[in-house]
Amino acid sequence: MTDHAPRRTIVALATSPGRAGVAVIRISGPEAGAALRAISGHPMPEPRKAALHHWRHPASKVWLDTGLSLWFPSPHSFTGEDVAELHAHGSPATTKALLEALLSLPGIRLAEPGEFSRRAFLHGKMDLMEAEALADLLNAQTESQRLQALRAMNGETSRTLEEWRESIGDCLALLEAYIDFPDEDIPENVQEEVAATLSAIANSIASELDSPPIGERIRSGVVIAIIGAPNVGKSSLMNRLAQREVAIVSNIAGTTRDTLELELDIGGSLVTIIDTAGLRDSQDPIEQEGVRRARAKAECADAILLMRDHSLPYPALPPRPIPIIHLRNKSELHGPETTAPQEIALSLKEKTGLEELHRALTNLVRELTATAHPPLITQLRHRRTLEDMREHLQHALDKNKPLELRCEDIRLASEAIGALTGRISVDETLGKIFGRFCIGK
Numbered sequence: 001m002t003d004h005a006p007r008r009t010i011v012a013l014a015t016s017p018g019r020a021g022v023a024v025i026r027i028s029g030p031e032a033g034a035a036l037r038a039i040s041g042h043p044m045p046e047p048r049k050a051a052l053h054h055w056r057h058p059a060s061k062v063w064l065d066t067g068l069s070l071w072f073p074s075p076h077s078f079t080g081e082d083v084a085e086l087h088a089h090g091s092p093a094t095t096k097a098l099l100e101a102l103l104s105l106p107g108i109r110l111a112e113p114g115e116f117s118r119r120a121f122l123h124g125k126m127d128l129m130e131a132e133a134l135a136d137l138l139n140a141q142t143e144s145q146r147l148q149a150l151r152a153m154n155g156e157t158s159r160t161l162e163e164w165r166e167s168i169g170d171c172l173a174l175l176e177a178y179i180d181f182p183d184e185d186i187p188e189n190v191q192e193e194v195a196a197t198l199s200a201i202a203n204s205i206a207s208e209l210d211s212p213p214i215g216e217r218i219r220s221g222v223v224i225a226i227i228g229a230p231n232v233g234k235s236s237l238m239n240r241l242a243q244r245e246v247a248i249v250s251n252i253a254g255t256t257r258d259t260l261e262l263e264l265d266i267g268g269s270l271v272t273i274i275d276t277a278g279l280r281d282s283q284d285p286i287e288q289e290g291v292r293r294a295r296a297k298a299e300c301a302d303a304i305l306l307m308r309d310h311s312l313p314y315p316a317l318p319p320r321p322i323p324i325i326h327l328r329n330k331s332e333l334h335g336p337e338t339t340a341p342q343e344i345a346l347s348l349k350e351k352t353g354l355e356e357l358h359r360a361l362t363n364l365v366r367e368l369t370a371t372a373h374p375p376l377i378t379q380l381r382h383r384r385t386l387e388d389m390r391e392h393l394q395h396a397l398d399k400n401k402p403l404e405l406r407c408e409d410i411r412l413a414s415e416a417i418g419a420l421t422g423r424i425s426v427d428e429t430l431g432k433i434f435g436r437f438c439i440g441k
Contacts, residue, residue, distance in 0.1 A: 009035065010111035010119075011102045013095055020090030022067075025098055027084040028077070028116060031107040036069055036084040038105055039098075045071050055086065057101045064097045065089055079116055080123025121422060128422035129158050136219060136378070143268035144218045144369055151374040158421055160376060164201050165417045171197050172410045179403060195397055198410070202393040205386050208376050212368070215375025216383075217302060221263065221270035222368050224361075225297040228307030229315055230277075233329035236348040237307065238262060238275040267362040269369050274301065302368055310334045323368070325360050382420060389416035 009029025015022070027035050033044055038058040045051035050068040057064060068087040077083035088094055102108055114135075121131045133152030140146040151157070171194040178190050226234045239245055242262050260275040274297050298304055303323040308314050309330040331345040331353065344360060346353035377383050395401065396409035417423070 009108045010115055011035070011099065011108055012111035012116070013099065014085070014116075015090070017095070018090075018092065023088050023090035023095045025086040025088060025095065025102070026078075026111075026116060027086075027102065027108070028079045028081045028111075028119060029108075030082060031105070032082040032084040033071070033073075035102055035105050035108060036071060036086075039064075039086075039101055040069055042069075045069055047071055047073050047076070050087070055088075055098065055101075057097075058105060064101060065094050075123070078125065079119040080125045081119060126153075127155075127158050129161070129420060130155060131422075132379070133157075141263075142265050142270045145270060148215065148218045148374065148378065152378070156374045157376050161417050161421055162423075164204075165414055165421075165423070167197055167201060168410060168414045168417070172407060172414065175403065175407050175410070179407070191403075198393050198396055198413075202390055202397065205390045205393070209383065209386055209390065213377065213383075214369055214371045215378035216380075218269060218369050218375075219378045221272045222266075222303070222365050223272045223274065223297075223301045224303045224305060224364075225274045225276055225301040226305045226307060227276055227298050227315065227317065228327075229312050232307045232309045232312060233346070233348050234275055234307055235260075237305070237327075237329070237346070238273065240348055240351070240354060241273055266358075267365045269365050271361075271365055273305075303364055323364055325357070325364065327357065385416050385419050388419075389413050392416060 009027060009031035011025065011027045014024040014026040037044065039055045040051075040053040041056060042051070042053055048070065050070055052066070053069045054066050055064045055069075056062060065088045067089065070085040070087070072078070072083040072085070074080060074082045086098060088098055099110075103110060117126075117131050117134055120126050121128065126134070130153050133149045137146065137149035137153060140149055174190050175194055226237060228234050238260065241264060262273045262275070264271045264273060276297055277293065298317055299320070301322070303325070304317070305327055306314050306317070306324050307327045307329055309328065310333050314326065326343040327346055328343050329346045329348055332347040332350050344353055344356050346357065377386065392409045392413035396406045396413065398406065401409075
């Protein structure tokens with residue numbers, strides 16, 4: 001944030017800018033009620049009930065618009081502060097006039113990007129994972145992204161982390177009591193019970209880390225690379241999938257020098273298709289770089305469309321477990337009956353085989369994004385933090401370490417969860433401290 005006072009009232013357009021049937025202007029902070037009274041000229045409406053108002057400029061009394069005013073008193077609002085909303089006609093001129101009128105009032109400034117969500121987080125209306133999920137929901141392009149973000153916003157992933165945090169806090173309290181009060185009536189097998197609990201949590205974390213990155217695929221998109229020799233039809237396939245001309249098609253080998261990316265919605269999931277340079281030996285240093293990049297994309301892709309034509313074998317790829325759809329293009333020259341098992345015959349020239357390819361792609365993407373429960377990991381920050389947490393728990397389970405140092409590792413594991421949710425557990429035996437993190441979109 002800037003040096004603005006954190007309690008100062010903020011205002012911003014809550015809907016997308018531009019022309020629309022309705023635009024929502026949101027005001028949050030201690031002056032929200034006064035601002036609504038000043039622009040409407042009416043007493044406060046009943047909480048959470050819309051009132052029809054003629055809004056006027058507080059100073060000049062010029063009529064600005066007529067619309068619905070809503071009032072959400074603290075703490076029962078999105079931010080946890082007093083919040084007022086104006087549901088106005090959605091023209092740029094109208095929203096500009098209303099914002100200028102509100103900003104003319106004392107104690108009100110324009111909100112910074114993401115500041116409403118940040119205030120909701122700071123007031124305990126959502127944790128950090130839920131705030132990130134809100135940002136993901138606002139940016140969702142596909143059905144799978146929408147559903148994943150909604151489930152995370154609903155606290156499904158946060159509940160798992162909270163259960164871990166509570167269990168780790170109990171373990172830490174037991175061990176510290178065992179250390180600090182050796183004469184008290186504390187079960188002798190407390191260390192074994194703690195080890196069993198921590199081991200179970202460590203195994204759950206390991207399962208999340210070692211599983212396919214489904215949450216990351218849903219959030220960022222499944223990456224599928226088109227790989228093959230020059231002139232087998234990779235760029236033509238790219239254009240067919242895009243249903244427009246996105247790649248240059250030429251009979252000259254080596255036309256594609258760099259990778260070209262295309263985003264599609266396949267089966268309700270975001271998919272990034274990558275067109276690559278043809279794999280062959282070349283003396284051209286630029287083409288050599290293109291081939292190197294093609295192989296690098298094949299290495300990091302989630303799946304591969306491996307193409308050949310009737311006269312060429314499939315190019316060799318580095319051995320690693322990765323789903324591959326085998327495609328043979330130019331089937332109009334030798335017919336689909338010569339297709340090898342589990343190979344899709346295409347004729348991009350005659351536009352045949354595309355329906356079978358689309359079915360295969362849809363099934364593949366669904367397999368790559370199928371999950372029975374909301375993934376804990378949807379971005380790199382989550383993965384790195386869980387890796388840290390697993391490492392601390394492994395150290396805490398090391399019986400060769402002094403018990404005091406193992407307690408410190410348990411505390412660090414708890415704080416790693418705090419880094420995910422925005423909740424820091426310093427010492428469960430003394431109380432809970434809630435961290436405040438600034439986030440933005």
